[in-house]
Amino acid sequence: MVSNRSATEPGHRVTGARPPLISEAAALSVAGDVVRRHALGSTLVGTGADATVVVVAAGDRPGDSGVRDSTTVVLRGDPSPDLHPRFMGRVRPPIHVFVRLEHGCLPLGTARCRRGASEPARFTSAELQLEQPLSRALLDAARPVPPPGPVPSVEWVDHVATDPIRALESFVLGWFPAGELTPVGTNDRPDALAAFHRLARLRPALHRFPDPVLTEPTRASGPPGDRLVFAVRDGGGTEWSIPWPPGGADPRVWFTDESETILEEEPLSRFLLQFTLDAAVQTAPYQATTYVMPTAHLDALRSTLRPVPLSPFRPTCTAARFFLAPGLLAQVSGDDDESIVGFGALHRGTLTPLLAHGFRWSRFDG
Known part of the structure; x- marks a missing residue:
């Protein structure tokens, strides 16, 4: 079990007087x-x-x-x-x-x-x-810590269960910066995927995720049947797709790699929200990641964050659950015994208060 001794950043020296200034x-x-x-x-x-x-x-x-x-x-x-x-x-x-x-x-x-x-x-x-x-x-x-700037509202969480497309739109427009408008086709696609591509026109960062949603989905066939591939991972080695034709307004999502096909827990609308939250943590301007710690040490942190009511993302791998506060996203992976937490923030000053929790950090941009 990992000790939860106080630390600030990886390798951080916590003692020693500040040397005098020189010309x-x-x-x-x-x-x-x-x-x-x-x-x-x-x-x-x-x-x-x-x-x-x-x-x-x-x-x-x-x-x-x-x-x-x-x-x-x-x-x-x-x-x-x-x-x-x-x-x-x-x-x-x-x-x-x-x-x-x-x-x-x-x-x-x-x-x-x-x-x-x-x-x-x-x-x-x-x-x-x-x-x-x-x-x-x-x-x-x-590197003085500046006060946090304006942060987006977190009220979109209230719509996740009843209107996940609205929740996705509210989160994306508040979190990602506006960019030059880019033409994106949305015809002949389920509502959730069409909404994602409309948002990508306003927020081009959505097409620069580490695992990108394809600008133009592609048709494929295989053991699961005919499908529409809308996102890829690891340069195309694995992919996410939906049945084609979808057979419903909010189809289920398949995750396919070289050896198997797994049915994702969430339908397309809520899956795209999971997918976007995961990428937002990975691409945030300021990030922090803990070492593995006893899950019980997260209790105080959870009291300051709102949970996003979604099933675990990538349950066979990270099984990540998402939490948030104004200007801050948290991604918690683990089980009842041990967990690791990744944070993404829009302002560095939003991360700095996390030092009070005494976590050990493998990365800390605050």
Whole structure:
């Protein structure tokens, strides 16, 4: 059984005083007596005979350079061939990382480059791994937690049992960002699938799920009979389909792989809601995942979340049940003894209060 000792993030260092701030000039001097200055996006990189110095801006800017979590610093910018050997060469000087605050630069320690372009001309980014994880105090200084922004309502849960298509529409329009309108055909499809494709026209993220719903469903035949394949998994190795012709307004769903066909618990309308909630957790801007824990440790968490009244999703695999709060989705997989929880959030500040539960995290973006 896994211990539920207090922790914040994977490998998180929970003790240690915050080091004093130093000037930018003092930070750059770590590189050596003669320092060349480079810009990689918003990041200042100093190179010298002794070391490479990286000075990133504080804050939380997904898609830009900055501190991502207690062990990861990401650099992004225009192509910088001169920096390639400092991060990707066979012989690399030590990398010292600082974050620029209002009154000086805060040392974050040394790092190694974990990922970057192999060719100098394509060197536009690098992922650094700090050799010592940041304490929560250092992480909050380098990447202050902003207050949560506007969050969608959760009242759509009230319609799951009686009008699952309405529930799906309310969730999708509130959770996913609007995008450029894309043409999507909806003719000759059951109501729930036509509704999903209409929503995908307004929220294109629905067609960028890890396991995508097909823009154009395809006909297939096999042991279950003639069917319409509407979603695939693992690049097409497995698929979800409905009987064709459907024989009803809300047909049952088949999950088919190379060895067997399984009838899903929910009809198409409620299955598409399950499918979308699962993808929303996986693709959320901010995510967190616990290690396996005793299921009883979730009792306090459950009291703050609303359950989504659906049967377990993918019962032969994860058997996930969904819960939610404003701006937060939770996916609980397990049994009466042990469980694991994945969270997806629209704002980082929505995840941070979860630290109070004392879970052990394999990932924590808050």
